[in-house]
Amino acid sequence: MDLQGVLAALRSGWWLLVIGMLFGGAAGLGGSLLQTPVYVSSTQFFVSTTGSASTSEAYQGSQFSQERVTSYVRLLTGDELAGRVVDRLNLDMGPEELVQRMSATAASNTVLIDVSISDPSPEQAQRVATVLGQEFPQLVSELETPDGGGSSPVKVTVTERPEAPATPVAPRPRRNAALGVAIGLLVGIGLAVTRVRLDRTVKALDEAASLVGAPVIGTVVRDAHLEKRHIADRRGNRRTAEDYRQLRTNLQFLNVDAPPRVIMVSSALPSEGKTTVVVNLALALADVGQRVTLVDADLRRPQVTSYLGLVGGVGLTNVLAGTADIDDVKQTYGEGLSVVAAGPTPPNPGELLASSNMARLVEKLRGTGDFVIMDAPPLLPVADAIGLAPALDGVLLSVRFGCTRRDQLQQAAAALSRVGATTLGVILNMLPPQDELAAAYGYGYGYERSAAGNPGTREGAVPQRFFRRVRSSRRRHGQPRRLSATGQDS
Template identity: 60%
Template sequence: MELREVMAALRSSWWLPVAGLVVGALTALAVSLLQTPQYTSQTQLFVSTTDSTSTSDVFQGSQFSQQRVTSYAQLLTGEELARRVIDRLGLDLTPGELSSAVTATAVTDTVLINITVTDPSAQRAQQVGDALGSEFTTFAAELEATDANGISPVKVTVTDTADLPTVPSSPLTTRNVALGGLVGLLVGAALAIARVRLDRTVKDAEEATELAGAPVIGVVLKDDMLATRHVIERNSTAPIAESYRQLRTNLQFLHVDEPPKVIMISSAVPSEGKTTVAVNLALSLAEAGRRVVLVEGDLRRPRVTRYLGMVGGVGLTNILASTAELDDVLQPYGDGDLRVLASGPTPPNPSELLASSHMFKVIDDLRGTNDFVLIDAPPLLPVADASGLAVLVDGVVLSIRYGSTRKEQLQQTKATLDRVGARTLGIILNIVPPKAEISSAYGYGYNYGYDTAPQPTAPVGQPTTKL
């Protein structure tokens, strides 16, 4: 995963690292507050020999003492010494409990032993530390006694008496909160990256181009009003209107030497906004002075006439069944150059009708009298209707819903079109959140110089709703 992709993942899911930071810090704070404060008292012992009358004796005694301190460190944490301290102080503890609170460390290459005692009570930690020093001097002398008089060649001296701790040694709340926040931040960042890596939906323009084998020719922004009304108002200055104007411009410059006139607009699966794209693209082309026919080619679930508020009783299926003429069923929309061919009655065999020679003749007739013929076709994967129709048109434009269409679906759609020899003109990333990062080619300009205040509404189907 490249650094650019990592940064994009963190920007798109920034709330996960932030949430991890907050949760980690609060969890660490809660754990710290629930812990019982512990106090640590320290003392130090010095081990020496008693028979050192010459320089060589001193050297040998020093070596002897260094050998002893490691063993003494073990004895200091043993239960026998703990039992003696308990009896001395009258503690309500078992030898095992007390010895577990004691740590003894032999300082390397010295004859010093550092002792630490940890206890919930600062006073008891100090008392135990002092008692350990006192008791161990006697204990060591008993162990090292070499004659009947109890004389020991080793002497243990307390060099630093136990101190009274004033600040708890644990928990370290500030450190714990900082570490908890850092761990939470890292976990949140990892989740954000994993979320992108595991996301199989199409969100990147370059990746969509690679999967579909066709360029991204437009990005249509998400708009709540458009999701309800489906038709952009005429002369709108909203970003969504600019999306369709840019799409119109890109479409007109596709294949300059052999510009497509009859274009099928489809998608991989339902609910990807293809009909809304077809309707508003047709309105945008008509606004630019182009003579446009919009064909309601989705015979199973026609939506064009309903979105435009027009009559859908007769149309394409009547022409294909030879019960009506083309000029009789074409309906003008508004005062521009847009005409609509409704789907007509739902037939029992839509796939055969759309791939028939009669459909080819209808397309040919419309081609000769219009600048653009846009056909709102069914989705390509669920049914075979659009596959047969795709070979009769000049090219196919696919509507891909941002964050919804899966990569596998787009690949299957490409394979379906390739299998019948259809030509994919381009893809439209549809219903894209305004803050989504698509690519540098489509990431600028949508909010430049426009007032994004709500526009006045008008009833669907009125001529004034034209783009």
């Protein structure tokens, strides 16, 4: 992943960074508050020799003291001295535990030894350091005294008296909180990058085009109004309405010499927005004076009439079964848009869509208007759309941003290619409003919610008496009469 990819991952996963810093800072601060405070009291020893009568003897004594200092550091942190201190102060700990609380260091080329005692009680830390200053010189004197008697050649002097510390040296809440924030930030960056690297969904225009082998001819931004009502507010100032206008324009100029007129819209899997795309694309084409026939060819889960508020009692399956004519089941919606419902659910939807009757119907619809838009079933779960696609001018694939996986999209495109169908392009929908991809087909200015916020009116909604008319007509004539979406005889 290059730098640009890492930056994009951090932008999309910024919340991981924030959560990481919050949790890291809270963990550092909480850990500090839960820790027992530790106080440190220090003392210092000066090691010298006795009986130096001349300068040379003093120099030799200094060298002797420096050599002894290293041994004394180990002696200070030994069990013997710790046991004496424990016995004298009657501490409720053993020599081994006291040794763990002691620290002794000797500066290089000096005869000074610094000793630190840590303890949860500042008073006890001072007492231990004070007794240590008394016991250590006595222990050195005992060890350095010759066997035959006499005085010790080494003298240990306390040069720095221990004091009771006022503030603890640990924990340090501010430092630990800052360290926790830094660690949390690094963890958040790692999670954000890993999240993108492990993400197998389609989120890039060039990636979608490469997987399908066809261009991305439109993008649709996620809109709560569209998700609820499924019809873009074409009279308002919403971004989604402009997205579908842009899709309409791109579709009309895909092939200037032989533009596609009978188009199927499908997707790899369900719930990827194909029916919403079909409905709004048909409405966008009708808005510019095109005569559009919208056919609900998803015979398993038809939704077109539900989105438009029309009646789905009879439709495509009746025509393919020979019990009705296409003109008898058409419903009108607004100006220039005719809708053919799916009709009753058949036992063999795949065979119906791949039949010769369907091929003849496609040619008939081609001559009745400018565009025929078909909502087809998803490509991967069932083979219905695969049998229908070769009879049409081309297929548009609806891809849901951050949901459709790359392998699924690639399999759908390969399935169309195997039967010789033409994939016209990809529609990437449900993009986050602020995502960079959402601006890829924009004009550089934003679209905001209209002041009124009213949804588009459901033009040509069919009353429920349409059902009664259809049933009565079928009983009298064995086929439905030709009715418009307003419920009147045409």
